Amino acid sequence: MAYIKNVNTLEELKKMYKKLALKLHPDCGGSDDAMAELNNEYDNLFDQLKNTHKNKDGQTYTKETSETPDQFKDIINKLFALKMEGIEIEIVGSFIWITGNTKNYKDEIKALEFRYSPKKYAWYKAPSNYKKRSRKNYDMNTIRGMYGSQKVKSEQENKKYIQTSKRICN
DSSP states (O other): OSSSSOSSSSSHHHHHHHHHHHHGGGGGTHHHHHHHHHHEEEEHHHHHTTTTTETTTEEEEEOOOOOHHHHHHHHHHHHHOOSSSSEEEEETTTEEEEEEEEEGGGHHHHTTTOOOETTTTEEEEEOTTTTOOOOOOOOOOOOOOOHOEEEEHHHHHHHHHHHHHOOOOO
């Protein structure tokens, strides 16, 4: 594996994919070849890890899922393609959350089958087989603490990062 290393659960794989896609995606300054290689690695590891998850206590468990590797990759790629300004994309556990100035992009986000959580002022995409089993309502910081979180940088921050990296490398 050239890109994805040290992942033990499906959630860790998704976080790593998102982080690497930010660097390797052609819209973010990467190349088609590097992105294709990353996608192949993701597909191979997804098959191995698709039923291995981590709970809020950090314990690993096995649960069968019907999710396919293309579902997550497609969502991430479609979000990159929208080039939304003033928003943050965040992976929390197996959910994708979108916060910030989302009002202008409401229709595009809905088209990607995200749901709005008025208590959190955020859009979310849950795994297809997700069912809420508890009546408890957690705030975003509590959820981040339980499952871990990784934010996608805004497009402007990403461009600055790429420009800085190019200057350092040259």
